[in-house]
Amino acid sequence: MEKNKYSIxxxxxxxxxxxxLLVYLIFKHLRDVDFEIIIVxxxxxxxxxxxxxxxxxxxxxxxxxxxxxxxxxGLGTAYIHGLKxxxxxxxxxxxxxxxxHPKYLPSFIKKQxxxxxxxxxxxxxxxGGGVHGWNLMRKxxxxxxxxxxxxxxxxxxxxxxxxxRLYRKSVLEDIISSCVSKGYxxxxxxxxxxxxxxxxxxxxxxxxVDRVYGISKLGGSEIxxxxxxxxxxxxxx
Amino acid sequence: MTLLVAISALWIGLLQTSxxxxxxxxxxxxxxxxxxxxxxxxxxxxxxxxxxxxPQEAILxxxxxxEAKEFxxxxxVDVGGCD
Numbered sequence: 001m002e003k004n005k006y007s008i009x010x011x012x013x014x015x016x017x018x019x020x021l022l023v024y025l026i027f028k029h030l031r032d033v034d035f036e037i038i039i040v041x042x043x044x045x046x047x048x049x050x051x052x053x054x055x056x057x058x059x060x061x062x063x064x065x066x067x068x069x070x071x072x073x074g075l076g077t078a079y080i081h082g083l084k085x086x087x088x089x090x091x092x093x094x095x096x097x098x099x100x101h102p103k104y105l106p107s108f109i110k111k112q113x114x115x116x117x118x119x120x121x122x123x124x125x126x127x128g129g130g131v132h133g134w135n136l137m138r139k140x141x142x143x144x145x146x147x148x149x150x151x152x153x154x155x156x157x158x159x160x161x162x163x164x165r166l167y168r169k170s171v172l173e174d175i176i177s178s179c180v181s182k183g184y185x186x187x188x189x190x191x192x193x194x195x196x197x198x199x200x201x202x203x204x205x206x207x208x209v210d211r212v213y214g215i216s217k218l219g220g221s222e223i224x225x226x227x228x229x230x231x232x233x234x235x236x237x
Numbered sequence: 238m239t240l241l242v243a244i245s246a247l248w249i250g251l252l253q254t255s256x257x258x259x260x261x262x263x264x265x266x267x268x269x270x271x272x273x274x275x276x277x278x279x280x281x282x283x284x285x286x287x288x289x290x291x292p293q294e295a296i297l298x299x300x301x302x303x304e305a306k307e308f309x310x311x312x313x314v315d316v317g318g319c320d
Contacts, residue, residue, distance in 0.1 A: 047315075130289035131288070140281070
């Protein structure tokens with residue numbers, strides 16, 4: 001059997017502390033797995049890249065790849081950029097802010113091996129998963145958005161906007177090229193398009209701990225963007 | 238999308254054939270949308286009540302963070318400063 005290699009793509013912007021903690025935790029939880037971490041840093045002014053260079057010296061430049069870009073260019077293109085440098089046959093995408101805990105990586109890999117799925121997506125809305133640090137408003141918008149999307153799109157997955165996912169590399173390359181949205185909607189578009197193309201998608205429960213209290217990423221303009229994205233997906237898929 | 242088309246086709250069909258009185262058929266989409274809205278609100282309510290939370294995970298993460306910081310500091314990685 002062919003040996004699997006996992007490329008973990010982490011987009012960063014001003015995550016100098018979190019990226020170090022994340023890298024440590026990834027190495028702690030993935031011991032018998034061949035993997036590389038690809039950090040796509042969008043020109044953070046806080047010295048994220050210097051910390052990554054220190055980590056490279058500690059763990060090896062073949063395990064941690066720094067693929068920086070000059071300025072903030074958005075999440076979708078960060079994935080494409082990281083994907084170009086990925087040498088594994090599987091790609092994991094996760095956030096750098098530790099809301100996605102590396103301890104779930106083995107369950108993603110195990111699920112994929114068991115089912116042969118093309119995509120394994122982390123879900124916060126099933127037993128064993130969960131969210132911490134969200135206020136009522138955040139929960140309400142999250143539920144509302146989810147019910148709306150489930151009713152209109154029938155995607156077959158319970159968590160559309162989460163971004164902690166494992167992809168077969170060829171599958172990610174295939175769907176990412178047909179996605180045009182940004183931000184939250186981008187995550188949703190990827191999974192909806194994958195579902196429409198008939199790729200085998202599996203889910204694993206994850207917990208999502210929001211450490212940045214008080215800052216709601218879901219403002220009024222985000223909700224409008226979300227609704228526009230939903231309508232766009234409804235007519236194009 | 239196909240489902241939407243099918244439903245509207247059925248509705249127009251009902252309008253044309255007028256099996257049931259026309260005035261009732263005209264109101265059907267409104268009933269449909271209202272019931273869909275009720276269903277949505279109900280699902281949001283149910284989802285909110287059963288929203289899975291994990292306070293213990295936050296504590297575990299705190300421990301992991303402390304452990305990682307300790308290790309990285311020993312290895313000379315710069316983890317001081319902002320958090």
